[in-house]
Amino acid sequence: MTIEQLSIFVENGPGCLADLTEAICATGVNMHAMSIADTADFGILRAIVSDPKTAKEALTAAGYVVTVTPVIAAAIQDTPGSLAKVLRVLADEGISIEYIYAFITRRRGYAYVVFRVEDNDRALAVFSKNGIDTIRAEDIDA
């Protein structure tokens, strides 16, 4: 199961991120997780939100460039070495990762890790084969 991630273009300048987060706030959508990739000139804000469709429409209308990307969120135990194990599994299968970021959850003892890989279906099969839990969008709020 994949979940939808919003990716938003942000210029690299004072106040740009404040403006963007205010715009997200104005959509009434809640942000569960986010990360930023930055270059010298611009950044890409990636976020898991409560309602990607509404957020994309509202942000696009507000003049932002937004894409929705399917990513995989895995639930892993919040213990030392858990992430390393998952990454080793992917490495052994030759699956390379574009980027990852993690967030803690309301589910006690677990963390969610967002994976962006080239082939979601393959990665999902590998996770499933190795007993690694992936979550659905509705699990995040639970």
Add this chain to the structure above:
Amino acid sequence: MSYYQPEMECATRESMRALQSERLVKTVGHVYRNVAYYRQLMEERGLTPDDIRSLDDLHKLPFLTKNDLREAYPYGLLALPLEEAVRIQSTSGTTGKRVVAFYTQRDIDVWEECCARAIVAAGGSKRDVVHVCYGYGLFTGGPGLNGGSHKVGALTLPMSSGNTERQLQFMTDLSATILCCTPSYAAFLAESIEQHGIQDQLSLKAGIFGAEAWSEEMRHDIESKLNIKAYDIYGLTEVSGPGVSFECSEQAGMHVNEDHFIPEIIDPDTGEVLPDGVQGELVFTSISKEAFPLLRYRTRDLCVLTRDKCACGRTLVKMSRITGRTDDMLIIRGVNVFPSQIETVLMNAGYPANYQILVDRVHYTDTFEIQVEMTPEMFSDTVKEVEAREIELLTSMRAMLGISPKVTLVAPRSIARSEGKAVRVIDKRKI
């Protein structure tokens, strides 16, 4: 006072006019007979060579524009069989189509003689070492001054552009006395020389700087840093190359080599010929070229012609610095850039033409940035992909423009629009 060809440079007005008339009549006959494009242009106006009997009839001839050169590309304006031509030089065009100019050996000799006049006017002689760091190749800067230096009999250093360390080494080791390059490169070299603390190892006495606009302040700055006299030179590939006009010891306007190129100033809107002393668009008629003669070619450069007696003794008409353009062409680091070229690249690559060009001059070097508004098609969630598209765009820009801009992706709708129309060019250079 020395001159390279005093009989021309100091000719009386009457003999110059007589020579111009004779050469004009000959050139008009030559192109009418040999160039279908000209014949058609003249026939459309009901003109035959018989209508052009002297300089006074010049105004009857139709104008030629860069568009004509592009339409006739590559051989349409060639006035001799191709086998008579020995050289091609080229200038960048607006839509990827370049403008090419052809030369016979005699055309090259004349061009080089014009450059030789400029070198001698700058105090050059066969005892000098002329350091040429204009680009060599299709660009006319290097070949023109190189040839001029040969004609003078000076020792010529064909350095071409770039590699500053090597430039400085040759300049000092080989005691270069005359420097030829763009004024911005001269200023850059001057700064490098200061940084290296090698001013006392220089033998330079003069510089001949052209291919881009520069200010009197910049001249003074270069002169004091390099301890030289800095002279302006003007030219364009379509007409020949550098040396169409050049500055003399007075450093107040450039003498036009009018025995080869007849200048006129016209009202850019009406085409009407304007009197001396009035600013307008500069138009050239080349009257001694064999392979690629241009009649009444509109340069799009704005300037003033004056015929006051010059203390240097030359009687050649003088043109002022170029004070502007009638089109939107920018000259960045000596290279002609049209906003339409940038638009073409963006459109070809599937981007909307939402862009802005920012030009500035920092430490006498032009900075050139193109801001492009980000679009959903261009965007991706991975930096890798966005950067790959950015590099692709940069590569196409470089291929089209001949120089490397900085390409910056900006937020949609962030480029300022005035009255609904985007401001395309912000040129902060103070020239």
